Amino acid sequence: MINYKKVTDDTFWIGGSDRRLSRFENIFPLKDGVSYNSYVIMDEKTALLDTADISISDQFLENLKGILLDKKLDYLVIDHMEPDHCSQISTVVSMYPEVTLVGNAKTFTFLSQFFPELNDQAKVTVAEGDTLSLGKHELTFVMAPMVHWPEAMFTYDKATKVLFSADAFGTFGAIDAGIFADEYDFEKRFLDEARRYYANIVGKYGMQVQAVLKKAQGLDIKVICPLHGPIWRENIGWFIDKYQKWSTYTPEDDEIVVIYGSLYGHTKSAAQKAADHLREKSGKNVRIYDVSDTHTSELVSEVWRCSKIVIFCPTYNNGIYIPMENFLSDLEALGVSGRTFAIAQNGTWAPASGKLITEKLSKLKNVTIVEPMLTIKSALHETDEPEFEAFVNAVVNA
Ligand code: FEO
16 A cells, blocks of 8 residues: 655655564664665656665555656665665666666665666766755755765755755664654654664764764754654754764763673672662662673663673683673674773683773773772672672772
């Protein structure tokens, strides 16, 4: 059934949601799906802005045909060549063979890798600041390299002041009834998933996000149309402020997160006690997570949110407990910076994880590693109280 929706003058959302996908990029668990947004501008010339994932191709193509009716499609603007948005390009070209593809030089390199059959299709190659007139609507192209692939770009419509922002300002989560963020309690419904999406998908590229945010400051933006999640037309500054914080690795909340690994419960017990004491002594919110039972993407998201991270970790094969090592490697891969870490190690005969974790965390930029480290031999006992309290105090005062 055709189900497109009006965004603003002549501009329509023609996307859909996949509620069956269990893992985005076959990595990140989805709690309630994801949306793939695609847009059409109906003017003297018609333009489609990005296609959609193959999982919603039936709905997307039905919407496209339903909005265009007997009009031809003049342009397909490709803001992002990742397959969750580009999968239908070849199909669209076969339906509208006179369409001209619009992208930058890198877009077309990737296009020929994914769709060599389109090498001879009509194309317009654009660069920073280039414009394309559709009639009333004039599109300006803003390069957004590494947000989140090198070819990514934003498209700005001067007539409606709409910014088509590719992956930026997106979120995990299917769109329910309503395509606009102001139709939801966004903080309750989407914020955690928006942060998890940002931290894990584009978190590594904070500098590049900063660069494109600076460019966006020069535009009069009334509406932001991302490729995932709801569209922003109210309170845009609030969400841009989140992106400012996330892309500069500034913690949103002055809170503490305790992340533990535990084979038999002894390290867990110590971590729980530390969380209770930290809460009592700091007065701050403390969240506690089992590293083996929480997807790394959730932990990464919490690191983005909180200012202090306390790690409780057993020694395993003379190394770091494997699930904790995976989590720490992800922090390194994503270039986390500006956080305070505290480390408690456990070991029955040769505790070694603390030193190894310190070495790993030392590779991150601008981090503080709290001293002293806490060492537990098998389990925390009353005799450990002085060392334990010194550890908790050091975390509170860091
Ligand atoms: Fe939603 Fe980078 O693709």
